[in-house]
Amino acid sequence: MTKTLILIPARMASTRLPGKPLADVAGLPMVCQVVERAREADVGDIVVATDAEEIRIAVERHGARAIMTRTDHESGSDRIWEALLASDPGGAVSTIINLQGDLPTISAATIRSALLPLEEKSVDIATLAAEIRDDEERDNPNVVKVVGTPSGAERLRALYFTRARAPHGDGPLYHHIGLYAYRREALGKFVSLAPSILERREKLEQLRALENGMRIDVQLVEEVPAGVDTPEDLEQARRFFK
Secondary structure, X not given: OOOEEEXXXXXXXXXXXXXXXXXXXXXXXXXXXXXXXXHHHOOOEEEEEEOOHHHHHHHHHOOOEEEEOOOOOOOHHHHHHHHHHHHOOOOOOOEEEEOOOOOOOOOHHHHXXXXXHHHOOOOOEEEEEEEOOOHHHHOOOOOOEEEEEEEEOOEEEEEEEEOOOOOOOOOOOEEEEEEEEEEHHHHHHHXXXXXXXXXXXXXXXXXXXXXXXXXXXXXXXXOOOOOOOOHHHHHHHHXXXX
């Protein structure tokens, strides 16, 4: 059977919301709320990957496992690869979910949905998207869009990711949700690749995989999880739990 590991990268270096992973959300540090969402998903073991001792202490006090990683990683993917090798050196884990540590309100069902595209053996990486309903998001460069072609029920094969409004013409646009599920060998290949031209231009790491011939499929979901990046986002998350 496939063994899945949920890895939650969490760093203290947020400029817009200092100390973000430890911010109180409904009586718990935010990163621990994300651990709770991962537990509710019930798809595998959970490890928090961090470069901050105070995060490690908070996570372990909450009864979860934390792995200390280097402070100089260029990307979250590099951090979770280091954490994977440290937590599973024997290679028992075959599937990794990269769940960001600033999604305290994400649903368990949404986390589980990220695994569905990997049922197709030719898929290297799976991720999520939701149809854009708000017209303001269509031209917002902070809302990443996925351009894809249908590959199954409620599923796309990704052709491109962009900050621009795309594709042109009539039809739905899809808001990419930055939660990924990787086959172990795909994650290892990905972190071995140099940053690509389009990745640097769009500032979207997933384009590195597409530019190197890796297949990314996208499961369509209804929810766009609210990330916490600002004090206003934090207050919204607190209201959600109230």
